[in-house]
């Protein structure tokens with residue numbers, strides 16, 4: 001072997017060694033990054049609270065947000081279901097509980113929840129303004145239950161600081177945002193054909209609603225916001241853009257889910273948190289089902305007072321018959337915008353690729 005050939009071989013070996021070392025370093029760095037974010041995925045679980053709302057979000061950082069707590073009574077049934085969902089998600093506390101409004105099917109579960117689960121901070125739209133004894137009682141019970149916990153009143157434009165997610169409050173106490181940072185409002189062609197909606201003096205119209213962004217993935221939850229406020233939010237310009245996942249507003253009641261909002265946000269997938277005999281109205285189902293980009297409309301229950309033409313196929317329904325089973329719908333989303341939905345009754349998962 002000539003001297004120069006030997007030198008070339010030594011150089012080639014040195015290059016190979018350097019590449020090997022840097023790959024090793026890269027692999028180690030990658031492993032460390034993976035360990036810091038165990039799955040790199042956002043979990044959104046629509047917990048079955050039999051026609052109320054309770055939606056658990058767990059970010060890759062492990063930080064969590066629970067939107068609403070289901071009903072009071074039933075021996076803490078809904079709090080038990082929330083605790084079970086937390087256990088499965090591997091979390092031992094909820095960092096933020098957002099109460100959308102002070103109706104029993106959303107705030108009623110708070111006393112039972114705080115008896116079982118550690119909560120970091122409660123968020124809500126501010127004092128109850130509904131002139132009804134039941135709602136005043138709900139609000140009083142809520143204030144009593146959260147005594148000793150931090151409480152923050154949220155306004156449109158506020159954010160909920162969960163590491164790795166961008167959570168913006170769109171609506172609260174009857175007010176709404178006109179622009180979301182990073183999203184250019186666009187004229188909404190569906191406003192022109194919208195019919196007038198009545199004033200709603202109830203707590204529904206004051207629902208705190210949020211837009212959750214995780215990379216390219218977007219999730220919209222507006223609580224029980226009713227038609228007039230929905231239209232005010234997205235007309236004449238839509239500040240939300242399109243979303244991947246839509247929690248069908250107000251459990252699929254037909255005094256929410258105006259065409260102007262549902263068609264404008266044009267979700268790819270929707271989850272309706274109806275009960276066996278609560279909401280899931282044909283008109284609301286039809287609007288979501290015919291919206292421009294919809295692939296699937298999942299339901300927590302068969303809407304048993306509706307008909308077969310206004311219910312999804314059984315594979316997309318967590319609880320096909322009656323109440324009490326408590327099966328959930330679990331969404332797992334990636335930053336690239338792809339996500340999956342699992343029906344915990346069947347164990348089957350459907351994938352939705354990124355776009």
Ligand SMILES: [Zn+2]
Nearest residue numbers: 052105224250
């Ligand atoms: Zn409700």
